[in-house]
Every structure is written in C-alpha cells, then in structure tokens.
Amino acid sequence: MTIRLLLADDQALVRGALAALIGLEPDLEVVAEVGRGDEVLAAARDSSAEVCLLDIEMPGADGIEAARQVAAALPGCRSLIVTTFDRPGYLRRAMEAGASGYVVKDTPPEELADAVRRVHAGERVVDPALAADSLSGGPSPLTDRERDVLREAIGGASAAVIAGRLHLSHGTVRNYLSSAIGKTGTSTRVEAARTAEERGWL
Known part of the structure; x- marks a missing residue:
C-alpha cells in the first residue's frame, strides 16, 4: 500500500x-x-x-x-x-x-x-x-490579544500604530503590552515580542 x-x-x-x-x-x-x-x-x-x-x-x-x-x-x-x-x-x-x-x-x-x-x-x-x-x-502564558499585540510590536510599531491596526484604544494596547512584558520578564515591547517569538508563543 x-x-x-x-x-x-x-x-x-x-x-x-x-x-x-x-x-x-x-x-x-x-x-x-x-x-x-x-x-x-x-x-x-x-x-x-x-x-x-x-x-x-x-x-x-x-x-x-x-x-x-x-x-x-x-x-x-x-x-x-x-x-x-x-x-x-x-x-x-x-x-x-x-x-x-x-x-x-x-x-x-x-x-x-x-x-x-x-x-x-x-x-x-x-x-x-x-x-x-x-x-x-509549560504552556504559553500569553492571551490571544497579547499575542496579537506582540506580533505587531515585533517590527517596532508604536502603541498608537498597533492600536490603529487592531482597532483597539491606545490605553488598551498599552495595558496588553505591559502585561506581556511582565509575563516574558523583559523591559520593552520589542524585547517581549522577540522573547515570545523565540519561545514559539507567537
């Protein structure tokens, strides 16, 4: 066969x-x-x-x-x-x-x-x-929305640009980014995005 x-x-x-x-x-x-x-x-x-x-x-x-x-x-x-x-x-x-x-x-x-x-x-x-x-x-600690925001951030997009692309408020994007930075143990949104990508979370 x-x-x-x-x-x-x-x-x-x-x-x-x-x-x-x-x-x-x-x-x-x-x-x-x-x-x-x-x-x-x-x-x-x-x-x-x-x-x-x-x-x-x-x-x-x-x-x-x-x-x-x-x-x-x-x-x-x-x-x-x-x-x-x-x-x-x-x-x-x-x-x-x-x-x-x-x-x-x-x-x-x-x-x-x-x-x-x-x-x-x-x-x-x-x-x-x-x-x-x-x-x-262990499993990814990121929520679906945090992953969406980090995917946009990986190229260095600002919170305002990300907000426009995802149809979210500027404050909401900042909250997602802050949470993702904390969960990845990094200090900037670009670092958080790259760390999440390296770990296969994006």
Whole structure:
C-alpha cells in the first residue's frame, strides 16, 4: 500500500529535496506540492493526500493553521510538521491544532520516512528532545490579544500604530503590552515580542 503525501514549504529547493528523499521509499508517494499555507487544504482535498508534511513559516497561513484546517475538514488526513524551528511553544501549538507529529528538518531520512508511516497509522510522533523541552517549559502564558499585540510590536510599531491596526484604544494596547512584558520578564515591547517569538508563543 502506498501512502499519498502532500509537501508544503515555501522554499522550492527544500520541497524538491524532500520529494527526492521520499521518492526513494517504495511505499511513499508525493502527490501534491504547495508553497503557501493557504493552499494546503484545497491541494490535500484535490489530491486525496493521506499525510501532509508542513513547514511552519509560509505565506498565506502558517503550517500550524494549515494543520488546524486539515484536521477540521479532512479527518482522514494527518499532518506532520517538518520544520527548522525546534521551539517548544510551536510544538505545543501544533499538537493543539491537530497535527499528528512534529520533527525538525535535520531528522535523518529514514527516521522521517518512519515518522510518516507512524503518523499515517494513527500514532503521534514528536522529536524526543523537543517534547522534553515542551513539558519543562509549560504552556504559553500569553492571551490571544497579547499575542496579537506582540506580533505587531515585533517590527517596532508604536502603541498608537498597533492600536490603529487592531482597532483597539491606545490605553488598551498599552495595558496588553505591559502585561506581556511582565509575563516574558523583559523591559520593552520589542524585547517581549522577540522573547515570545523565540519561545514559539507567537
């Protein structure tokens, strides 16, 4: 039996390398490739993919959101995050979104192929070191609104600019920023945003 795979990565070179490695496995077949997160669901449906290999950072929608969409609309299709980001916060968010596995891109080819087979069989597959870090780090302390505000702040936007973009009052944005700074143990909104991003909370 051949397992039908979809590859989603915004770097064509990476997609090509993954496709070539997977092509060496007699029971795995790449049936679709996309470079944007918002193309995953339609491509998975059209190709009858059984496992989606998803990068995290892609235009349109990230891999975590793509996994959420696939889990909701195609319950028979599994998602496996394959990314360079070994951040515990990303792992936690991906699993909460419905992903069946999370591995990093330097995983040996035979282990990646094994992860695909296990995910297809209904198992959950997670990089062991990352799983340990995730358990020790705990969940994100940030609220959804604090995350929204920090995403805007990461490029250095002022509270007034953030307020305009998110349709919030200036005072409300300042309160969210102050709370997020406290929770991340930093001293400025930019530091808070970068720390939250490094921990995979954004």
